[in-house]
Amino acid sequence: MASRRAPLQYRLFVAFRRGSQAVFFTLFVWAALGTRLDAGAFSLEPRLDSNVRWFFHFDPLILLSTVLAHRRLEWVLSWALVVAGATVLLGRVFCGWVCPFGTLHHAAGWVGRRVWREKWRRPVLEKYHPAQRVRVWLLAGLLAAAVFGVNLAGWLDPLSFLQRSLTVFVFPLAERVLLGLAAVLKGAGGGPVEGAGRALESWTLEQAFGFSPFTYRQAALIGGLFIGILTVNIFIRRFWCRFVCPLGALLGVLSRWSLLRIQPGQSCTDCRVCAADCEGGADPYRPQGPRQSECLLVGNCLVQCHRSELRFELGRSGGGVRGVDIPDPGRRRLLGAALAGLAAAPLVRIGLRPDRPHPALIRPPGALAEAEFLAACVRCDACLKACPTNFLQPAFLEGRLEGLWTPIGDAGFGWCEQDCTLCGQACPTGAIRLLSLAEKRAAKIATAFVDRSRCLPWVFERECAVCEEHCPTTPKAITFLDGGGRGWRGGQGAGRRAGQGRDLEADQGQSRGAQGEEPPVPYGIPEDETDSREPGRRFKRPIVDPEVCTGCGICQFKCPVTDLPAIRITAVGEKRAATNPFG
Amino acid sequence: MTSRRIARREFIARSARAGLSLAGMGFLGGPGALAQALTSPALQPASSPTPVASPAGPSPAAGQGAAASRAWVVEFTAPAQGVRKAIELAGGMGRFVSRGDRVVLKPNMGWARPPELAANTNPDVMAELTRLCLEAGAKEVLITEHTCNTAQRCYAMSGIAQACESAGAKVLYTRDSMFRKHKVGGEFLKEWEVTDLFLECDKIINVPVAKHHGLSRVTIGMKNWMGAIGGNRGRLHQNIHVAVVDLAAFFKPVLTVVDCTRVLMSGGPSSGDPNHVRRLNRIVVSADPVAADSLAAEFLGARPAELPFLQNARMRGLGEWERSRIAVETVKV
Numbered sequence: 071m072a073s074r075r076a077p078l079q080y081r082l083f084v085a086f087r088r089g090s091q092a093v094f095f096t097l098f099v100w101a102a103l104g105t106r107l108d109a110g111a112f113s114l115e116p117r118l119d120s121n122v123r124w125f126f127h128f129d130p131l132i133l134l135s136t137v138l139a140h141r142r143l144e145w146v147l148s149w150a151l152v153v154a155g156a157t158v159l160l161g162r163v164f165c166g167w168v169c170p171f172g173t174l175h176h177a178a179g180w181v182g183r184r185v186w187r188e189k190w191r192r193p194v195l196e197k198y199h200p201a202q203r204v205r206v207w208l209l210a211g212l213l214a215a216a217v218f219g220v221n222l223a224g225w226l227d228p229l230s231f232l233q234r235s236l237t238v239f240v241f242p243l244a245e246r247v248l249l250g251l252a253a254v255l256k257g258a259g260g261g262p263v264e265g266a267g268r269a270l271e272s273w274t275l276e277q278a279f280g281f282s283p284f285t286y287r288q289a290a291l292i293g294g295l296f297i298g299i300l301t302v303n304i305f306i307r308r309f310w311c312r313f314v315c316p317l318g319a320l321l322g323v324l325s326r327w328s329l330l331r332i333q334p335g336q337s338c339t340d341c342r343v344c345a346a347d348c349e350g351g352a353d354p355y356r357p358q359g360p361r362q363s364e365c366l367l368v369g370n371c372l373v374q375c376h377r378s379e380l381r382f383e384l385g386r387s388g389g390g391v392r393g394v395d396i397p398d399p400g401r402r403r404l405l406g407a408a409l410a411g412l413a414a415a416p417l418v419r420i421g422l423r424p425d426r427p428h429p430a431l432i433r434p435p436g437a438l439a440e441a442e443f444l445a446a447c448v449r450c451d452a453c454l455k456a457c458p459t460n461f462l463q464p465a466f467l468e469g470r471l472e473g474l475w476t477p478i479g480d481a482g483f484g485w486c487e488q489d490c491t492l493c494g495q496a497c498p499t500g501a502i503r504l505l506s507l508a509e510k511r512a513a514k515i516a517t518a519f520v521d522r523s524r525c526l527p528w529v530f531e532r533e534c535a536v537c538e539e540h541c542p543t544t545p546k547a548i549t550f551l552d553g554g555g556r557g558w559r560g561g562q563g564a565g566r567r568a569g570q571g572r573d574l575e576a577d578q579g580q581s582r583g584a585q586g587e588e589p590p591v592p593y594g595i596p597e598d599e600t601d602s603r604e605p606g607r608r609f610k611r612p613i614v615d616p617e618v619c620t621g622c623g624i625c626q627f628k629c630p631v632t633d634l635p636a637i638r639i640t641a642v643g644e645k646r647a648a649t650n651p652f653g
Numbered sequence: 654m655t656s657r658r659i660a661r662r663e664f665i666a667r668s669a670r671a672g673l674s675l676a677g678m679g680f681l682g683g684p685g686a687l688a689q690a691l692t693s694p695a696l697q698p699a700s701s702p703t704p705v706a707s708p709a710g711p712s713p714a715a716g717q718g719a720a721a722s723r724a725w726v727v728e729f730t731a732p733a734q735g736v737r738k739a740i741e742l743a744g745g746m747g748r749f750v751s752r753g754d755r756v757v758l759k760p761n762m763g764w765a766r767p768p769e770l771a772a773n774t775n776p777d778v779m780a781e782l783t784r785l786c787l788e789a790g791a792k793e794v795l796i797t798e799h800t801c802n803t804a805q806r807c808y809a810m811s812g813i814a815q816a817c818e819s820a821g822a823k824v825l826y827t828r829d830s831m832f833r834k835h836k837v838g839g840e841f842l843k844e845w846e847v848t849d850l851f852l853e854c855d856k857i858i859n860v861p862v863a864k865h866h867g868l869s870r871v872t873i874g875m876k877n878w879m880g881a882i883g884g885n886r887g888r889l890h891q892n893i894h895v896a897v898v899d900l901a902a903f904f905k906p907v908l909t910v911v912d913c914t915r916v917l918m919s920g921g922p923s924s925g926d927p928n929h930v931r932r933l934n935r936i937v938v939s940a941d942p943v944a945a946d947s948l949a950a951e952f953l954g955a956r957p958a959e960l961p962f963l964q965n966a967r968m969r970g971l972g973e974w975e976r977s978r979i980a981v982e983t984v985k986v
Contacts, residue, residue: 109805112815114767116806253830275828280805282829458803487803489765489810526891535868536887540801544925550867610868628801630887 080372087166087369091173098125098170098229102236105496106280107458115507116490119280122452125170125229126498130154130324131209131317132230132448135223136499138216139445144500157321161328165311165318166349166366171228172315175300175308176349176368182304198351198361202312203400207407209319214411219441220418220472224449226316231296234475237455238286238464239293245283248274284460285483292464292475308349311366322363332371333359333381344371418472428468429640432479432621434493435486435513436503439646440469446501449475456496459484461623477502479515481623481639486515488542488622511543516621517643518547518614525636527609535610537625537637547619548637550610616643722973722980724939724948729986732777732914732936738986739910739938740785749907749940752790754855757797758782758822759906761862761877762811764923765802771915771930772923774862776812778912778936782860783820794822797831797850798880801923825850832883839899841892846883851904859906859942863913863949865921865929869893871955872922873946874909875901875962894961901942902969909945911937913952943972944979 075081104120126132126147133150137143153164165172212223224230248270255267275282286292302309311318332354334344344354347370352360354371372381427440434453437443454462454477461484462477469476477493479486488511494504505513518537526532538548614637621639629635725742729735740746750756760779766772779796786794796817800807804826808814814824832846851857861877868890869876876893878900879886889896913935920929933952939945943966947957957963963974973979 107803107805109809112805112809112818114809249830271828271830276826458805487765487806489806490803532891533868533893534887534890536890538867539890539922542802542923542925544920546920546924624802628887630885630890632885 076373076375080369084369084373087367090167091176094168095170095173098122098232099236101125102233102455103241103278105452105455107456107492109276109280116492118456118492118495121496122233122455123496123498126448126450128153129227129229129317130157131223131227131320132499134320135212135216135221136446136448138213139219139221140442140499141445147499154324157324158327160330161325161362161365161367162318162321162350163367164321166368169228169317171232172308172311172366174232175303175310178300179303179307182301186304196307196348196351197345198353198364202351202364203403204313205315205319206322207403208314209316210404210407211411211414212316214408215415218412218415219445220415221445221448222414222418222472223316224447225475226314227448228310228315228317230448230450233455234449234451234464235292235296237451239289239296241279241455242283242285242289243293245274245279248278249283281458286454287463287480288466288475307351308366311349312351312364325362325365328362331359331362332365335377335381337377339377344375347371347374419470427641429642430478430480431465431468431473431641432516432639432644433646434462434477434479434502435510435515436491436494436505437646438501438503443501444469444472444476446499447476448499448501450498451475451477452496452498453477453493453502456492457484458490458492459487461486462493479623481626485624485627486622512620514620514643514645516623516639516641517616518619518621518623518625518637518639520612520614521636521638524631524634525612526631527611531609533609534630535612536628536630537612538610540624540628542622542624543618543620545618547615548612548625549615551613612637619643721978722939722941722944724937724941724944724979724981726948726981726983727936727938727986728983729934729936732775732934733781734986735934735936736778736781736910737785738984739936742982742984743908743938743940746785746789749858750786750789750791750856753792754790755793755795755853756786756791756856756858757795757850757854758786758817758858758860759851759877759881760796760798760813760860761880762798762807762813763801763880765806765810766923766925767810768812769915769930770925770927771862771864771917772925773807773811774813774860774912775914776816778910778914779813779860780816780820782858782910783817783822786858787821795825795850795854796822797825797827797848799827799848799883800880829883837899837903839896839902841895842889842899848881848883851881857904857906859904859909861909861911862916863911863953864917865919865953867921869897869962870960871946871950871953873911873949874942875946875966878904894965897962898965898969898971901966901971906942907940909939909942911945911949913937913949916952918953941972941979943967943974947974947976947979948981
């Protein structure tokens with residue numbers, strides 16, 4: 071342990087670095103948490119409270135992979151050039167000072183090592199390990215796949231990984247824990263404790279999360295990966311940043327030209343104490359300084375060195391040793407990684423025939439046509455967070471392996487609220503276009519089908535009509551067959567009779583408006599519409615008009631046959647493009 | 654009851670039985686259920702569920718002859734004026750709300766539609782009622798709704814939350830933790846989840862909007878209570894004309910104010926089509942919930958005689974639907 075403290079400027083450097091990490095982490099979590107319907111001011115237009123998409127706009131990996139795969143530049147993504155430029159000048163300052171996922175790993179490692187002390191420390195892993203090149207191979211593979219339109223960078227992009235984990239796992243869990251705690255406090259009785267419980271419940275539901283806790287599929291998988299990767303930090307510091315992160319790899323490549331670098335001085339005794347807390351595994355004790363592509367500019371080495379020999383230098387290092395500053399990834403291995411990426415492109419698409427889409431592949435309204443969508447989507451799941459009804463869920467294999475963790479709508483969890491465009495507002499890459507409210511009302515994402523073997527009035531002659539009640543379209547997509555085989559709309563025009571009933575058997579096979587008949591009579595408030603209690607009364611049996619139905623799924627969600635709803639939406643008929651026509 | 658000595662054996666046996674049944678109830682329902690079971694109206698001498706508020710108007714179906722109920726219909730140019738006049742005709746808000754009361758106003762705010770589409774109660778009507786209650790000395794005016802669409806969208810688009818907060822009401826979202834299983838004591842609904850606000854306040858005023866309904870033909874005041882309950886509400890549709898009356902018998906509002914500023918003539922209860930809306934500029938006020946529904950139903954072009962839930966309500970003694978038995982005063986402002 072040094073008897074003298076490190077110079078002030080180095081201690082300040084580390085202090086600012088920690089402050090910067092804290093600020094950006096808090097900002098990210100706050101922005102992610104607030105990416106939801108702003109209910110505070112009862113605003114008429116649906117708006118997000120905050121929007122985490124701005125972090126993604128500064129992510130060079132998102133920019134690169136989306137431009138390669140989608141072959142179109144979303145101008146707002148060019149903010150990422152700011153980060154790229156800063157990296158060229160200063161090295162991996164983003165990784166050490168900004169990246170919220172990196173901060174989380176850094177903190178997890180710090181806590182883990184404090185708790186478990188020396189038990190898990192692996193000194194051999196504190197220095198640079200050749201396996202750190204793996205992340206460059208991953209980057210090469212991802213970019214190669216992107217060239218062929220397969221954008222998988224989102225699986226491993228750190229911002230995307232963090233956002234997805236927060237949305238699907240951390241936030242729902244945290245909210246349930248807080249509400250559970252509030253319930254305990256409320257039940258404990260006694261004024262102030264109960265008051266605290268009420269306040270906590272109020273804050274949790276209305277300020278912090280905005281809704282009752284949501285539920286997401288694959289929460290265990292995504293949460294497990296999240297906890298798993300964080301746990302590795304106990305053994306290997308910033309494992310993700312050093313061995314996995316493709317963004318770190320990209321920034322590492324860019325930092326080879328950086329002007330700012332740490333350099334040991336003349337009287338360095340090679341004691342290597344500076345490496346003890348090196349987060350990047352960059353070997354700062356080397357004569358030419360730390361490996362530029364691994365150095366995260368964390369600055370622990372500056373403070374650790376007993377002689378304060380390390381210092382910043384501007385300008386290129388001399389000595390002709392530049393060539394080994396970034397580890398040679400190995401030409402052969404790099405090529406191999408790129409080829410693996412190219413092979414992955416068709417492999418992740420194996421599964422379904424393109425003309426047989428999966429019925430559950432219901433994309434958010436405003437989504438681009440499927441191939442384009444998959445190329446633009448970075449699997450960040452910000453849209454899942456923004457969706458106010460819990461309708462959007464992470465896909466598993468519905469869109470084949472390529473579609474893993476892209477958004478799909480599931481009416482078992484919610485529905486697509488009619489006057490809402492929040493998913494389009496949250497999407498960082500334009501994979502979900504921001505629609506106007508008028509466009510959104512016309513957007514058809516699926517089609518509802520009445521299951522006549524389960525629908526109460528069809529099967530049990532029990533009145534229901536919950537689906538028709540909730541159908542939001544104008545005119546309503548769900549109307550009734552009144553058992554007389556003649557459909558009537560719940561009220562268009564005024565004051566005309568719905569017509570006489572007919573023999574039920576004769577109508578079995580007939581569709582609405584059968585040949586030789588007048589078309590269904592629109593009605594307003596005809597006299598025989600009122601419910602009567604006579605025997606032989608007709609039951610209002612729902613039928614869907616597929617031309618009008620937008621596939622929002624509120625019918626499926628509200629159907630009282632809760633185990634397997636009697637009306638269900640499937641993707642067929644969605645109107646993104648000609649690739650999935652109806653009929 | 655005179656005390657008598659009982660044998661020790663008998664005492665132990667009785668205590669054991671009582672203890673086991675109490676423990677059994679507690680085990681099945683948890684401590685909350687136990688407490689509720691002990692305090693629920695079912696254990697009290699009264700035969701019907703304890704009403705949360707007693708009607709201040711004349712008791713329905715009392716007395717022979719005509720005019721068993723009273724109602725007021727006001728036609729207006731401005732909703733606020735119309736509401737004020739109607740309440741004044743009914744005897745003033747002080748007749749229904751006492752000083753220090755916690756009053757819950759139950760609007761229809763279930764749908765994410767703007768006021769022009771008549772799917773929700775008019776915000777001006779709600780705001781004026783808030784003001785009237787506060788003027789009459791209410792300690793607190795609370796507003797909540799268990800919505801059908803996303804709650805925040807309904808509260809915002811209906812305009813009611815904004816208008817009533819400005820008028821001094823406390824607008825609350827109906828949270829899951831607010832539902833409490835309660836004995837409803839109906840024919841179809843025995844026990845159901847009810848929003849606790851309605852169980853704990855002093856007075857309730859029902860402020861529905863008159864609308865067509867695809868299943869029950871009309872939805873006005875009695876059906877508006879569906880927004881005060883939780884659970885799988887779709888199930889009520891299977892016997893809607895009995896369920897609605899069960900609810901009306903349970904929630905006893907001191908007053909029903911039917912908003913007929915705009916009414917939904919067809920496509921109800923949510924519609925979305927402006928062609929279905931008719932501007933009537935009226936308000937119907939009555940302490941008799943059945944009379945209020947009956948009068949508003951006529952505005953919607955329905956015949957009260959053909960609405961089963963009105964018949965059921967009359968049979969259960971909740972009020973009068975026959976026009977001849979309602980004294981209606983119609984005023985133009």
